Amino acid sequence: xxxxxxxxxxxxxxxxxxxxxxxxxxxxxxxxxxxxxxxxxxxxxxxxxxxxxxxxxxxxxxxxxxxxxxxxxxxxxxxxxxxxxxxxxxxxxxxxxxxxxxxxxxxxxxxxxxxxxxxxxxxxxxxxxxxxxxxxxxxxxxxxxxxxxxxxxxxxxxxxxxxxxx
Numbered sequence: 001x002x003x004x005x006x007x008x009x010x011x012x013x014x015x016x017x018x019x020x021x022x023x024x025x026x027x028x029x030x031x032x033x034x035x036x037x038x039x040x041x042x043x044x045x046x047x048x049x050x051x052x053x054x055x056x057x058x059x060x061x062x063x064x065x066x067x068x069x070x071x072x073x074x075x076x077x078x079x080x081x082x083x084x085x086x087x088x089x090x091x092x093x094x095x096x097x098x099x100x101x102x103x104x105x106x107x108x109x110x111x112x113x114x115x116x117x118x119x120x121x122x123x124x125x126x127x128x129x130x131x132x133x134x135x136x137x138x139x140x141x142x143x144x145x146x147x148x149x150x151x152x153x154x155x156x157x158x159x160x161x162x163x164x165x166x
Contacts, residue, residue, distance in 0.1 A: 036081060037129075040126050043071075044074070044122070048116070061101060064100050068097040068098060068101055071094045071097055085129070086125045086126055086129055089143075092148060093122065093147060095148075110150075121139055121140060
């Protein structure tokens with residue numbers, strides 16, 4: 001039995017391992033994947049609502065934790081199904097969120113905007129995992145690089161600091 005917990009709702013899916021019934025197992029896996037996609041949409045909504053609230057409440061650690069947990073759940077669950085692009089990209093978002101919630105970075109408009117752009121990319125990646133379509137690799141690489149570059153600082157603070165230095 002696979003038990004999924006999201007918000008206050010619990011969903012249970014029976015697992016069967018009948019030897020010689022590959023079709024049954026395939027059908028069962030499709031239930032898991034469907035549950036993943038459904039839960040991912042709920043996590044994406046939580047992340048988006050949180051990021052929009054974060055602009056008004058940049059120091060709210062509970063809010064940052066909620067956003068982080070949504071990303072963490074998507075990352076872990078996508079990895080279980082072999083959706084590597086989703087998992088890897090979400091990991092980069094999660095790393096930024098982790099630094100924000102541990103006060104290694106400060107929430108800025110630039111970081112919030114980058115996370116919102118990254119969230120849009122993540123939505124597309126999840127849709128591509130569902131449909132089997134190919135994602136825009138250039139966009140993934142660009143946003144992934146920006147997420148990595150901003151860790152330990154803000155995307156806008158680096159150029160401003162360089163311009164202010166003699």
